[in-house]
Amino acid sequence: MTSAATVRRRSRVSKFDQRRRELADAALLALADLGYARTSLRTIAEHTEFSHGLLHYYFADKIDLITYCVQRYKAACVERYDGLVAEASTPEQLAIACGDGLADALGDAPLMHRLWYDLRIQSMFEDTFREEVAEIDESLQQMLWRNVRAYADLSGGTPSCSPADAYALFDGLFQQALLRHLAGTETAQDDLRNGIRTLLPRLID
Amino acid sequence: MTSAATVRRRSRVSKFDQRRRELADAALLALADLGYARTSLRTIAEHTEFSHGLLHYYFADKIDLITYCVQRYKAACVERYDGLVAEASTPEQLAIACGDGLADALGDAPLMHRLWYDLRIQSMFEDTFREEVAEIDESLQQMLWRNVRAYADLSGGTPSCSPADAYALFDGLFQQALLRHLAGTETAQDDLRNGIRTLLPRLID
DNA sequence: CGCGTCTTCGGACGATTGTCAAGACTTTTT
């Protein structure tokens, strides 16, 4: 195989992958709008400039598409939260930054977070996504644990709970705030901010 | 209207309601099996001894049925958790009892709790159940708050967070444990037990 | 018994679903 052929082939493959990503991103928008239970392949296609038949050219079936969507979502999550470990010189600053960060995330993209929780629940019924979902949960847990450790360092203590427990506690606050936020409660973001800020010191000895 | 007629009518009405409850309970089993997204009226009927047409005799439409299911579920929840405030003479005993209680609930009926989380997510997409779901959340929050207050009394302190935050934290631990339990993690129940036991003292000043 | 009301059944409907295949259009290769 010549070098030129390799480049050409690579280009085709990458174009194929690029369209896959494009379609998956449109599908994510549809899913965020309607939720897993109410999203069909045709409504997904309506979120693109293409027809519904094309989806089966780029994806084997619906499960394949949604699995790929979840992976895309995960990539976006990791990328977004990777540089999110706030820089702060005092534990109070870090706690505030952490609360603000999560409250902003809640306010900026509530529908995407709603979708994430939806898919995570679906993974309890269908084991097709289970693995992917578990990986996302894992990376979110690690992201949060970095913050907890940074807070412990700044305050001169050590974390007094497991990373899994810390993540579960933060996630509980976030999900409850999302629930209220979508129900129209104005104070949901502020409550989350305060909840996070007061939670952090509780996790340190 | 004669007295006899009243009795007859009452009897008819109560028989009508009784069958509604019966069908709703069967529907809950189907929902617990398959989840909201995958449960149709015909699969619900297959969980009963009746045909699918009967469902529309007792319920106006599918939303009516599921709404009634959620109400039934709520009634069961409140009844179950109302007498669950453990009797303990030391804070340590109460913390252990609380952890054991939630861990047992997780182990006894994981599918029902999975359904609860599913419906709570659906309430974020469809506002039909939103009210009912919020009421259930409220009662669960109150149940947990009774335990937190009892713990505070026994340990001679006062709760240092809001009821909503306390519930969110407990719920986060429970949901994460459920996720792991259904994924096959053997230690999920024990982790939940420990998580609850160590969480309670953190909420008290 | 006969009549009327309450229950239940089972088939049918139109709409929607996931899937697929045949063909048209576009781009690349020879």
Add this chain to the structure above:
DNA sequence: AAAAAGTCTTGACAATCGTCCGAAGACGCG
């Protein structure tokens, strides 16, 4: 330019969905 490969549209399919309806069964009352 011809041929080939890749991309996209369209229409159809079988299955399933929620819903509705006519008829048959069950039951109570005169």
